Amino acid sequence: MPGPGIGSKGSAVDLPYDATCQTFALAALGAFCLGISKTGFPGLAILNVLIVAELFGAKNSVGVILPMLIVCDLLVYPLFRKHASWKQVWPLVPVTLVSVVAASFLLDRLDDQSARRVIGAIILFMLTIQLLREFKREFLEHLPDSRWFRWFSCVLIGVSTMLANAAGPVFSLYSLVHKMKKEDFLGVGARFFLLVNVFKIPFLGQLDLINPESLKLNLFLLPALLIGILAGGRLIQHVPQRLFEILLYGFSAIAGIRLLFF
Numbered sequence: 506m507p508g509p510g511i512g513s514k515g516s517a518v519d520l521p522y523d524a525t526c527q528t529f530a531l532a533a534l535g536a537f538c539l540g541i542s543k544t545g546f547p548g549l550a551i552l553n554v555l556i557v558a559e560l561f562g563a564k565n566s567v568g569v570i571l572p573m574l575i576v577c578d579l580l581v582y583p584l585f586r587k588h589a590s591w592k593q594v595w596p597l598v599p600v601t602l603v604s605v606v607a608a609s610f611l612l613d614r615l616d617d618q619s620a621r622r623v624i625g626a627i628i629l630f631m632l633t634i635q636l637l638r639e640f641k642r643e644f645l646e647h648l649p650d651s652r653w654f655r656w657f658s659c660v661l662i663g664v665s666t667m668l669a670n671a672a673g674p675v676f677s678l679y680s681l682v683h684k685m686k687k688e689d690f691l692g693v694g695a696r697f698f699l700l701v702n703v704f705k706i707p708f709l710g711q712l713d714l715i716n717p718e719s720l721k722l723n724l725f726l727l728p729a730l731l732i733g734i735l736a737g738g739r740l741i742q743h744v745p746q747r748l749f750e751i752l753l754y755g756f757s758a759i760a761g762i763r764l765l766f767f
Contacts, residue, residue: 529725531556536573536726540733541740543577548635548753551628554671555760561722563620563764567612568714570670571705572723573730578699580734589692597679597697600656602704604663609708612668624669625764631665631674632757638674638681639750650683666701667708 535556542550553573557566615623658679666672676697680690709715 528560532560532722533726533729535560536729537733537736539570539573540577540730540735541737542733543581544734544737546737546740546744546753548673548750548757550673551631551671551753551757551760554624554628554669555764558621558624558764562617563624564612564615564617565714565719566624567620567668567670568709568712568716568719569722571702571709571715572720573726574670575699575702575706576727576730577734578695578702582695582699585688585691585695587692588688589696591696593689593693594696594700596655597659597662598700600659601663601697601701604660605667605701605705605708608664608667609705609712611664612714613712620668621764624671625761625766627665627669627671628757628761628764631671632754632761634674634678635757636754638678642681654682655679662701666698667705672698672701 535553538549538556539553542548542553553570554566557569561569612620658675661675662672662679665675676694677690680693685693706715
């Protein structure tokens, strides 16, 4: 389903009251998957990226998804604030925020078709990182935990989160090389992404990618998002993790290829 046209900056999300039930149902499914991804299956957020990009356009999807991410961050952060500390977050902040600002200028200059290709390329790149983490874990653990590696990771995080809201795998790779404990990974990630996502708001607002119409859509999708957050912890107990990961890798590859080439 093609998204709305792009103007000089962006375009407001068209949310007509006579939109088909299928459109609303698919958008709600995407929000539900995003909620699950925050508490049960992290990689499932890719499904939300693809659905929203298909329904409302690739550029608009960035603005639609961000407020939902912030709601998730605000709900998840209290669960993990006892782990790690802000002291572990600050070294990541300067380069990441500079990269977010730089990526916002790139996003301003992309038309919707170019944005689709960029998001598709980012999804495939993130999938590659995930596969490296799984099958070359010992190699990655021996990468040097240097200042240059931290800066490189922060640049990738800033660009991928601004252009596609898809920085999770890069942060996971950084934490693996940094040899973070699981508790520190959760605590640092909760703080870091809450800060970065809030920082992105004025830039996407300036590009008109967050606007009254997109916020109306967010309000409509909020129940599905909250249900997904509540369901994530329970679903993970009933779905074999390995089967889920295999399906997710396959779906991510299809999603990335579709956005990049079709």
